[in-house]
Amino acid sequence: MSELLDIAQAAVEAAQAAGADFCDAFCSDSTDVSVEVEKSSINYCATIRDQGLSVRAFVNGGQGFATVQQLTIEAARESAQRAVALARAAHPDPDFVRLPDPSEAEEVPELFDEEMAGLDAGAFVEWCLQGIDEARAVADDAIVQGGAGVGWGESALASSTGVAISKRGSSAGLSFFVIIARGDDIGTYFEQDMARRMADLEIGGVAETAAREAIRQLGSRPVPTARVPLVLGPLATMGLIGSVIGAAEADGVQRNRSWLAGREGERIASEVLTLREEPLVPAGLRSSAYDGEGVARTPRALIDRGVLTTYLHNSYTAFKAGVEPTGHAGRGGYGSSVGIGVSNLQTQPGEKTEAELISEIDEGIYVAYAGISPSSVTGEVSTTLDFGFRIENGECTTPISTTLIGSTGDELLSNIDAISSDYREEPGLILPSMRISSVQIASEG
Amino acid sequence: MRDLIENILHDARRRGASFADLRVNTGESTSISVEDGQADKVSSASRSGAGLRVLVDGAWGFAPTNSITGEELRRCLDDAMSMAKAAAGHVAEPGVVAEVEPVEDTVEATAEIDPREVPLADRVQRIYEIEQVARERDDRIVNSRANYADGVGSLIIANTFGTYIEQQSMRCSVRVAATAQSGDARQIATESEARPGGYEIARAIDPDAWAGDVADRALALLDAVPAPAGTFNVIIDPRVCGLLAHEAFGHNAEADAVWAGESILAGREGQQVCSPLVTIADDPTLKGLNGSFVYDHEGVPARRHDIVREGVLIGYLHSLETAARLGVEPNGAARAEGHQSEPIVRMSNTFIDAGDATLEEMIADTKDGLLLKGGYWGYVFTARGQFTCNVENAWAIRDGKIGQHFRNASFAGLTMEMLSRVDAVGNEISFDLGGTCGKGGQGMSVDAGGPYLRIRDVVVGGQQQAGRGQ
Numbered sequence: 001m002s003e004l005l006d007i008a009q010a011a012v013e014a015a016q017a018a019g020a021d022f023c024d025a026f027c028s029d030s031t032d033v034s035v036e037v038e039k040s041s042i043n044y045c046a047t048i049r050d051q052g053l054s055v056r057a058f059v060n061g062g063q064g065f066a067t068v069q070q071l072t073i074e075a076a077r078e079s080a081q082r083a084v085a086l087a088r089a090a091h092p093d094p095d096f097v098r099l100p101d102p103s104e105a106e107e108v109p110e111l112f113d114e115e116m117a118g119l120d121a122g123a124f125v126e127w128c129l130q131g132i133d134e135a136r137a138v139a140d141d142a143i144v145q146g147g148a149g150v151g152w153g154e155s156a157l158a159s160s161t162g163v164a165i166s167k168r169g170s171s172a173g174l175s176f177f178v179i180i181a182r183g184d185d186i187g188t189y190f191e192q193d194m195a196r197r198m199a200d201l202e203i204g205g206v207a208e209t210a211a212r213e214a215i216r217q218l219g220s221r222p223v224p225t226a227r228v229p230l231v232l233g234p235l236a237t238m239g240l241i242g243s244v245i246g247a248a249e250a251d252g253v254q255r256n257r258s259w260l261a262g263r264e265g266e267r268i269a270s271e272v273l274t275l276r277e278e279p280l281v282p283a284g285l286r287s288s289a290y291d292g293e294g295v296a297r298t299p300r301a302l303i304d305r306g307v308l309t310t311y312l313h314n315s316y317t318a319f320k321a322g323v324e325p326t327g328h329a330g331r332g333g334y335g336s337s338v339g340i341g342v343s344n345l346q347t348q349p350g351e352k353t354e355a356e357l358i359s360e361i362d363e364g365i366y367v368a369y370a371g372i373s374p375s376s377v378t379g380e381v382s383t384t385l386d387f388g389f390r391i392e393n394g395e396c397t398t399p400i401s402t403t404l405i406g407s408t409g410d411e412l413l414s415n416i417d418a419i420s421s422d423y424r425e426e427p428g429l430i431l432p433s434m435r436i437s438s439v440q441i442a443s444e445g
Numbered sequence: 446m447r448d449l450i451e452n453i454l455h456d457a458r459r460r461g462a463s464f465a466d467l468r469v470n471t472g473e474s475t476s477i478s479v480e481d482g483q484a485d486k487v488s489s490a491s492r493s494g495a496g497l498r499v500l501v502d503g504a505w506g507f508a509p510t511n512s513i514t515g516e517e518l519r520r521c522l523d524d525a526m527s528m529a530k531a532a533a534g535h536v537a538e539p540g541v542v543a544e545v546e547p548v549e550d551t552v553e554a555t556a557e558i559d560p561r562e563v564p565l566a567d568r569v570q571r572i573y574e575i576e577q578v579a580r581e582r583d584d585r586i587v588n589s590r591a592n593y594a595d596g597v598g599s600l601i602i603a604n605t606f607g608t609y610i611e612q613q614s615m616r617c618s619v620r621v622a623a624t625a626q627s628g629d630a631r632q633i634a635t636e637s638e639a640r641p642g643g644y645e646i647a648r649a650i651d652p653d654a655w656a657g658d659v660a661d662r663a664l665a666l667l668d669a670v671p672a673p674a675g676t677f678n679v680i681i682d683p684r685v686c687g688l689l690a691h692e693a694f695g696h697n698a699e700a701d702a703v704w705a706g707e708s709i710l711a712g713r714e715g716q717q718v719c720s721p722l723v724t725i726a727d728d729p730t731l732k733g734l735n736g737s738f739v740y741d742h743e744g745v746p747a748r749r750h751d752i753v754r755e756g757v758l759i760g761y762l763h764s765l766e767t768a769a770r771l772g773v774e775p776n777g778a779a780r781a782e783g784h785q786s787e788p789i790v791r792m793s794n795t796f797i798d799a800g801d802a803t804l805e806e807m808i809a810d811t812k813d814g815l816l817l818k819g820g821y822w823g824y825v826f827t828a829r830g831q832f833t834c835n836v837e838n839a840w841a842i843r844d845g846k847i848g849q850h851f852r853n854a855s856f857a858g859l860t861m862e863m864l865s866r867v868d869a870v871g872n873e874i875s876f877d878l879g880g881t882c883g884k885g886g887q888g889m890s891v892d893a894g895g896p897y898l899r900i901r902d903v904v905v906g907g908q909q910q911a912g913r914g915q
Contacts, residue, residue: 033528039705041537045528046507048785065488069511079491086487089565091573093485121531129535143706179706179828186709188828225675227910255480256587257624259631337488371824377624377633382672382855382906384833386826402831402858404906406674411908442674442906 002166004029004156010073011055012158014080020057020087022099023160024293025080027053027071028334030153035124037176040132040144045121052334057083058099062090065337097319102162105296110283112168113197117152119172124148131176131207138211139180146176146190146207157331163294171196171285176207178214187217187399189368189387193426196283200427213368216389220401222444223390229364230405230439231357231391234424234431236367241275241345243373243381244268244409248308249328249340250317252376259379259409260308267306269413272350273434275303279327279343284428286343292331297343300326306413312340344428350419354433357418359394365403365441366396374409382406385441403443412436446513450603453497453518458605460526462499464542464765465605468742469495469513470784472598472614475560477569479576479591484569492598494784497521503539504532509785543768543775545745547607552739554615556643560595563644568593571647572619578652579623582660585667587631588624591656593617593647600742608744616890617646618879621656625663632666632852634659634819634837639879639890640735662819662837665850672839672854672907678814679856679903680807683871685836687878687893688820691795693832693860694725695893696884698752698760699778699790700767702827709830709860710758718758719864722800725753727762729777729793735879735892736793738780743788745777756865764790782887789885797895800870804897807869809845815905816840816847817854820878830860839905855906863900871896 004027011025029051036044053076054067064086066079127148135142152170157163173194180187191210195201232240244260252258260268279297281287291297293315301309313321314329317340330341358366367388374381385403389396415437423432450467457465471493478486495518496509506529508521560568576591595617602610618639625632636659638646650656681689702708710718729738729747738747743765751759761771764779767790779788808816819837826832835855841848876894883889 035532038701039538042504042532042535043538043540044505044507044787045532046787047524047528048507048509049511050785051511061485063486065486067488067490069492069494082489086489086565089569090487091484091569093483096485121528125531125535145705145707181706181828186829188826222904225910256626257631257633335490337486375633377631378853379631380671380853380908382835382853382908384831384855384857384906386831402904404674404833404855404857404904406672406853406855406906406908408908440674440908440910442676442904444676444902444904 002154002156004154005158005164005166007053007071007073007076008156008158009164011053011076011080012160014077015055015057015084016160018081018084019059020084020160021059023055023057024099024157024163025053025055025076026155026157026331026334028153028155029071030151032149032151033121034147034149035121035128036147037128037132037144042125042128053079054334055079055083056338057087058096059084059087061093061096062087064090067335095320096316099159099161100293100295100315100325102294103296105289108280108282108287108289110197111287112170115198116150116170116172119150127174127203130203131174134208135176135178135211138208139215141180142211143179144176144207148174157294159294165290165294172201174203174206176210178207178210180214180218182218185218187214189213189217194285195427196285200283217387217399220399222401223365223403224445225442227438227440229361230436231364231366232434232436233366233368234433235369236372237347237431237434239371239373240412241347243376244413245302245342247376248311250311250313250321251340253311254317254320257377259377263308264311266308268308269303269306270416271306272419273303273306273413273416274301274348276301276346276348277342277344278346278428281344281428284344285426287428288343291327291329292338293329295325295327295329297327312342314338314340346430347419347432349421349423349432351421352418353422354420357420357433357435358391358396361391362393364391365400366391372405379409403441406440406442447609449515449518450601453522454603454605457499457522462501464500465498466743467495467497467603468781468784469601470598472596474594474596476592476594477572479572481588482580484573487569492783496784496787497525498787499525499529500540500542501526501529502533503536504529505540507787540766541769542765545606545775548610548744550610552612554613555641556615558644560617560644561597575619575621575650575652575656578656579621579660582657583664585625585627585664586623586660587626591619591621593619595644602740602742602744604744610740610744612740614641615643616641617643619647619650621659623660623663625667627667630667632663634662634666637879640733641737666852669850669852671909672851672905673909674907675905676902677905678811678901680811680814680816680897680899682818682897683875683895684877685817685820685834686797686895686898687876688823688834690725690797690895691792691891691893692823692825692834693863695727695792695795696825697827697830697860698762700761700763700771701790703761704767704770707828713758714760716758717756718861719753719756720867721756722870723753723756723864723867724798726751726798727792727795731794734794734876735890738793741777741779742781743779745775747777750776750778762790762792764788780889782889786887789887791884791889792882792891794876794892796874796876796893797898799872799874799896801872802869804871807897807899808842808847811842812844814842816842817856832860833857853908856903858904863903866901867898868901869899871898
């Protein structure tokens, strides 16, 4: 048993001794090493070790949650007692039933890479220098910001119902933001790569892509205010998908603050949209065998041909609803209480390439990146299409400036008329492009 | 503790650091969450640690720890030196810091009621009462939440110039949210009070007026219609004005972005950058606002930062490093979220100053346009100067009169272009945007405000085709 698990279990025992009806404890010990690039120059390196634990205790359903930035048995016991005292101060919650029982799952392979965890700052300096050179090879006036780094660590979870899990993980990545300024005409763009094992990380080409795309953003212009079709590129789909899945979290649904309340089992999107969650992909960025309460995660379709198949539950919302937990308890770290979250999302690709989808549009917008995230409560969205191009006669032409979208989650999802066959793939994630047949945009044109 | 800290800084110099600073941070916080009539989540957090930063041969190294012991601080020194040396030799533009006179001071927290002296049950009851008002306002309120947080902390700031400051802090915040539903339509409104101080902040709230207003706003939005899309003359309220000052201008005035070539204000000091009607400042010395402080996290005394005076760019917000790079005096604008983050340039209380118009005059003088009220969120790409502000409400203005109520609107534009089109500035300012600003992965307490402001030809994103004007 790991030392962290010993500490977590000591916290659980202390909370039970103090009178908790149910409790769990989470410990983590992580290290991050990073190098930062500013104005095309290396200028900063950091190594950050973060240790801490949290204890969640329930008394008559009321929840107390205590955290401390220490990893000792003594701190665990003190936090446990504090959590129980806080739970007694909370109102009883008759909707709380219990914490989940332990479940069995095979560990997901390759979430920790020894080689990656052994990288030192010198390696990231080299990656960053390569990035600066790449961007400047594209444009010698490129200004490069960004950086590279690695994080690795161990965590442990124990509960009064017998959950006892510890795991290790690592991930490394690099990202670059490139600015090309030609007088008052400014083009910017960013690119990144991240992986859990060295074999999946592509160090070369990240900054080059950012620089090439920044040049493409030069000469941006407004477009006419109109209803037009949109093609959302892979990164632009992330905000939409993420916010829709966020609205499917059972907590918001049960509390009547989600626009997807009452929609489980109903069609919420065009039938071309199928979205799967694949939590067990080896070396997947968001892979894990268990959720944040120790419930085994399961691959499943979340949206199947447009139908919302399930709400996402942690143990509280599941038992409140009289269903089994779905393995979606989310825990952001020792400082965060337990919420709801998903693992790897994969949108099922369609029949035609992104280029073919664009070629079928006479007048429209290609969105390379924007945070098109409908409010989880209202389902409405009004925001800027930050990086994109006008589509004219089947081709991307000029980059767009000051162009906003006004819509709703319902409209965007039901108007998806095609998903591209080609896609961006990150470890565990599949991100094709989406075409939305008609959306209101506003601009100065 | 002081001997230990000064020994570590002395060793940093001895080992080749041209500058080093150490921040030691301890504190505790309590939070209470009430939703739909149940205060069923009560939390507390205890934090402690130190962050050590060294500048060696023009390269920065940073290493924090959660354990404030001599052994751990020496490990941090080893790590920070090793980090800096890994970067040194690859630095194209060596890091520098502006020399400042050392400061020795102790700053007490200003609060009337230490929240730790208020029984937890009383704090729970108070937040329950606030949430109850929103919940019971109308049957169409289908969800209500209130969140409370207090925090007490101590921050020691020491550096190799000889600065040694012990700064106590106390903060308190209350937030309420109400969701209203009619048919399938849901609308939400929120409000928050957040600033340095103690439990008196929660106690001073009038639940009926404060939480009741939030519920009323959510209810009113049920009757609003989707906003039009197009280009409009707009009047923005003080909250939206604060959002605009912060997002559109303030981030561009942060000198780290200026130096890095990531701000549209770089190289424009002394130039006309917006309408002569516009004066913008950032002032951490204003009392009782969410972004107020006495010393920044590099130990530089807080001072008002004049950014724009009558449309002319006056200056930027600086850290020790950016002041040295741009050859000016540091002005105390570097803060860090905690000991695990390094200080970076941050705004405090950012505002557009008052003019001489009244709201009534502005509305009466607007033939076609929109009144935008209630800033929700915003963001900016400083390098392009392109910003977005999302607002809670919009109303049509027709022939000098307020008309149809709209919901779901944002406006966006290029900072200097838009602020050059300001043609009326209200004669009263208020600060009403106390919250947290995110930058570089760090959250920071800020506030923002301003007067009513009228701007010509603003692009508004809505769901209805309207074209120009209404």
